[in-house]
Amino acid sequence: MISTNDYREFLKPSIISKIISLELRARLVVEGFMVGLHKSPYHGFSVEFTEYRPYMQGDSLKDVDWKVYGKTDRYFIKQYEEETNLRSYILLDISKSMNFSSGGNFSKLSYGITLAAALSYMMINQQDAVSLTLYSDSIEKYLPPKSSRSYLQEILKELTKVTSSQKTNTASCLNEISEKIKRRGLVIIISDMFDDPEATIRAIKRFRYQKNEVIVFQLLDPLERSFGFGKDAVFIDMETGEEITTQPYQIQKAYIESVNSFINRIKSECLNSNIEYNLIDTSESFDKSLYNYIQKRSRLY
Numbered sequence: 001m002i003s004t005n006d007y008r009e010f011l012k013p014s015i016i017s018k019i020i021s022l023e024l025r026a027r028l029v030v031e032g033f034m035v036g037l038h039k040s041p042y043h044g045f046s047v048e049f050t051e052y053r054p055y056m057q058g059d060s061l062k063d064v065d066w067k068v069y070g071k072t073d074r075y076f077i078k079q080y081e082e083e084t085n086l087r088s089y090i091l092l093d094i095s096k097s098m099n100f101s102s103g104g105n106f107s108k109l110s111y112g113i114t115l116a117a118a119l120s121y122m123m124i125n126q127q128d129a130v131s132l133t134l135y136s137d138s139i140e141k142y143l144p145p146k147s148s149r150s151y152l153q154e155i156l157k158e159l160t161k162v163t164s165s166q167k168t169n170t171a172s173c174l175n176e177i178s179e180k181i182k183r184r185g186l187v188i189i190i191s192d193m194f195d196d197p198e199a200t201i202r203a204i205k206r207f208r209y210q211k212n213e214v215i216v217f218q219l220l221d222p223l224e225r226s227f228g229f230g231k232d233a234v235f236i237d238m239e240t241g242e243e244i245t246t247q248p249y250q251i252q253k254a255y256i257e258s259v260n261s262f263i264n265r266i267k268s269e270c271l272n273s274n275i276e277y278n279l280i281d282t283s284e285s286f287d288k289s290l291y292n293y294i295q296k297r298s299r300l301y
Contacts, residue, residue, distance in 0.1 A: 087185030
């Protein structure tokens with residue numbers, strides 16, 4: 001178990017990137033996060049919601065766990081299996097644009113793989129069923145939702161084999177996955193969202209129309225937001241191979257305005273549809289992403 005002194009280290013992409021084993025990465029990220037929940041700024045937040053939830057008006061007193069009350073002086077209701085099991089669908093963009101990285105940072109794809117692995121590790125240990133989809137311009141891999149401990153190894157095996165693939169057709173892939181979801185659950189989309197925003201937003205909203213809860217993690221490299229290149233450069237589209245030579249400082253202001261407009265459009269459309277939106281910088285520690293997931297899951301009960 002990670003000590004309270006070094007837990008922050010195992011939430012940093014710069015540290016985690018040095019660990020080859022994806023399973024060990026996932027475990028250290030989750031354990032580091034769990035330790036961090038007991039420290040500022042998350043002091044007092046509990047993740048022990050798998051077996052218990054706080055008493056609410058209307059609950060039967062016969063369901064109160066009096067042993068827990070004796071220890072905590074608070075009323076908790078023991079949850080039944082059908083209340084605690086959640087179906088979660090992790091959708092990971094593995095298109096070539098996700099392979100970008102700068103300044104020694106995790107690539108967006110490596111960050112996304114580690115995040116998907118950590119979420120899977122956490123979910124299955126909470127006895128939730130997890131599904132994994134890998135997509136680019138088509139569905140590359142689909143694993144249906146299961147909750148067995150052994151299933152985690154299958155998920156990690158697929159994530160370990162991932163390499164960036166083809167162009168992006170996010171909307172088409174999300175629409176295809178929505179057809180596979182027969183029971184409402186939690187849909188988690190991990191992508192840079194570099195695609196037609198209008199079609200992508202429509203596809204994301206479709207999950208909400210089906211009464212699913214949705215979390216969007218938009219992963220961006222720091223340089224994709226700042227365009228802080230210092231000299232003349234040749235820029236190559238990672239998906240089409242198209243090249244352009246320019247002086248970055250001359251277009252930096254216009255670029256930043258365009259990127260911010262793109263981000264804000266996706267964010268506002270998501271929030272207007274009660275979709276959880278999170279902009280994640282690949283230099284940021286993983287606790288932000290995991291905490292947003294925990295918040296969302298705890299609100300489902």
